[in-house]
Amino acid sequence: MKSVAIYNGSPRKKGNTVFAMQYVFEKLNAQPNIEVNIYNIIDFNIDVCYGCRKCMELKHCTNQTDEFEKLFNTVKASDITVWGVPVYWFSPPGITKNFIDRTHAYFACEPMLKNKYAFILNIASDSGFRNSETVMKSWLEWYGADVRESIDIIATEANDIKLNKSKIKQLDEFIFQILKDN
Numbered sequence: 001m002k003s004v005a006i007y008n009g010s011p012r013k014k015g016n017t018v019f020a021m022q023y024v025f026e027k028l029n030a031q032p033n034i035e036v037n038i039y040n041i042i043d044f045n046i047d048v049c050y051g052c053r054k055c056m057e058l059k060h061c062t063n064q065t066d067e068f069e070k071l072f073n074t075v076k077a078s079d080i081t082v083w084g085v086p087v088y089w090f091s092p093p094g095i096t097k098n099f100i101d102r103t104h105a106y107f108a109c110e111p112m113l114k115n116k117y118a119f120i121l122n123i124a125s126d127s128g129f130r131n132s133e134t135v136m137k138s139w140l141e142w143y144g145a146d147v148r149e150s151i152d153i154i155a156t157e158a159n160d161i162k163l164n165k166s167k168i169k170q171l172d173e174f175i176f177q178i179l180k181d182n
């Protein structure tokens with residue numbers, strides 16, 4: 001049994017990313033031998049990284065009062081992670097970047113995502129795909145994950161993916177890639 005965790009990195013609750021990630025969730029959930037969970041990063045109370053670097057000695061974050069560990073534990077517990085990330089100013093949105101920054105807590109540890117596969121879905125109106133993907137990919141790879149696939153979907157208004165057959169086809173191909181080796 002493989003475990004898959006899907007992350008919606010958009011703050012927009014009824015936008016393209018949440019639609020796409022829910023679509024991926026439903027397709028994977030219909031498969032035998034896969035346990036799938038979905039998380040909206042916006043639903044977690046995650047503080048910023050203050051850059052104190054105490055984690056370099058402590059090997060964990062001094063801030064244990066928010067829900068960063070709760071969300072990162074789901075990443076660590078999964079064989080496969082799938083990241084839906086809209087592009088905000090050529091980068092992942094602040095909520096997603098805050099989460100990424102907080103994983104600095106484990107910078108001085110053995111890479112925690114070794115032997116795990118990751119998949120990235122980048123969503124944007126027209127520009128910044130590669131910059132945002134570089135943030136996601138370099139972060140996942142830093143912690144040892146094997147990024148198997150990263151795809152781009154162009155979308156702006158809330159239902160741009162939902163109402164477009166060729167974009168749904170892109171999602172189906174993305175799901176095929178997730179299932180291929182698993």
Ligand SMILES: Cc1cc2nc3c(=O)[nH]c(=O)nc-3n(C[C@H](O)[C@H](O)[C@H](O)COP(=O)(O)O)c2cc1C
Nearest residue numbers: 012015016017086088089090124125126127155156
């Ligand atoms: C604050 C903000 C910044 C954005 N920056 C970019 C950008 O740099 N490049 C781009 O092509 N689209 C940009 N967009 C458009 C979003 O990527 C696009 O609307 C996407 O569909 C949003 O995903 P969502 O529907 O899941 O919220 C931006 C949107 C917002 C709200």
